[in-house]
Amino acid sequence: MALLRIDIEGTPQAIPYRSFLRVANNSLSILDDLDIAFSHRRFGGATDWYMNDLSSNGKLRLEIYSKTKEMKRKRLPDIASDITRSFVSGFRTLETQGRSPAYLSEVGMKKAESLTDVVGHNGARAIVAVDVITKEEVEITRQSAINIGKLIPEASKSYGSIEGTLEEISIHKGNHFVVYESISGKGVRVRLGNHDLLQKVKDNLGSRILVSGLLSRNAKNEPISVTIQRENNFKVFGTDLQILPLKELGGSDPNFTGDLSTADFIRSIRE
């Protein structure tokens, strides 16, 4: 179970109802986006959120708590604490480091942009998000909005690849899926183009994959999206890419570098 508090700091009477709803709606969308990343459930996630408090005492307060969805045949894991922790730490990454947070997809980033856009307007000075259980909190200021503004637009394109876990397939507005990159955890949108890969993609939901193609990056050089150019740009580890245990290699070939020592071999190939 998790408890998330969101305070809109400022002058309550000056904050438009529309801004309040925007914070509420976008924070829920971000929670749903993170839910998909943790639950691996592309439709609806695993968590429902309920109101715990709605009050005003010098600031507008919204407090929600989680309930894991109940399924008839399957017991879903309680991932709510992961979601709220990532919500808070993600905004901290955006606010203080100006980098894309882990587990937030392109859609989630746009929701974060919309949420932070409220700050600095119509009496809303800042938004404070608190994971009530861990007591971790973040103050979201105008700086987050500025940083997100730099992270969403595409700054460069090059041929490249990303490795990560395949999640969240969408067949609307052009087929695409989301890969959570293994190093940063950032959600990267992969466009399938006109290639007949949808079935293979569906069959490998949750798998570790390697996707290559035209890679778009933001101003921080983080990958935003990949457009697959050829069908063999989509490879699944363990299926298309054989994996062997690294430990087996240890001491397996004393003559690996011929009559050169390791250092001499390295020097010979680098000079």
Add this chain to the structure above:
Amino acid sequence: MSGRYRKPYVESSVFIAFIKGEKDQGPKRDQDAKAIFDTIIDNAKAGRFKIVTSALTIAEVFKNKKNPQLTEQQDEDLRPYFREDYIQIVEIDREVGERANELCRTLQADQPSGFKSLRPNDGIHIAAAEKAECDVVLAWDPDFISQAPRLTTVKPENPEALQPVIPVAKQEPLELKSAEDIESVVLPPTSIALVPSMKEPKIKEPTPATEAVAPTTETSVTPVATPEAKVVGAPLKTP
């Protein structure tokens, strides 16, 4: 010292010395490359960190074909060994290339200080390690390590053996015949942890849907606590 490395970047020479099983590495030529890297692999497999390397390492770790006694079997493809999920590969992209270029321009030969020029591929390894925010570059190459005093971000050094990983015995789930059995099961103290928040819960009684939410002052309703125990140990099986 299992906490020795937070995020090590492993350079090609470490993989090559490991494959060769060399026992004469390090400044005193007495370090066992295979035994040391084995402990690093074990720690990575146990989830303590990821082994980071770059696409350049995959290119550099190949069998030296100058050896005339090379057989078909020895010339095997090593690429599948770099695909384990505890190994993270850094792509060599424009950013890495430009940073390596900058390092090579900065770290040129300096005869009074005895420094050789930083080689472009060494620069790529450093730039890749920086990109992945690694804390160290592990290498068995003395030339590369000699550059360490001039590097300000991540420095190359010889690998060190880490504490061995002690395998955790698999805990079998407890079989319960009836609900009464639950009372008789004694779990070790560390198996049960109260969710921290439950000590001071703030959950209110759910408000009926028809009841309007009044903009009241803060926490006007007394919270109702429902402490729940979170069983961290073995799952309990009920019939």
